[in-house]
Amino acid sequence: MEIPRMEVSDLKAKMDAGEPIILLDVRQPAAYASSPRKIRGAVYVDPNDEKAILNYVKNLDRNTEIVTY
Numbered sequence: 481m482e483i484p485r486m487e488v489s490d491l492k493a494k495m496d497a498g499e500p501i502i503l504l505d506v507r508q509p510a511a512y513a514s515s516p517r518k519i520r521g522a523v524y525v526d527p528n529d530e531k532a533i534l535n536y537v538k539n540l541d542r543n544t545e546i547v548t549y
């Protein structure tokens with residue numbers, strides 16, 4: 481299964497247009513903690529924490545586009 485990719489400009493256009501998007505930040509904990517760059521509205525989920533991922537996923541709206549980075 482191929483996972484589609486999106487250009488940053490396309491994501492920005494969707495966000496500026498107010499399109500419903502779930503923006504999921506899945507960087508490693510150290511990278512997330514040390515980064516001064518975080519996208520407003522993004523949700524951070526530790527990719528190493530299976531319980532947290534499963535808990536988050538069960539509440540997702542299946543009709544909303546999900547963008548991970």
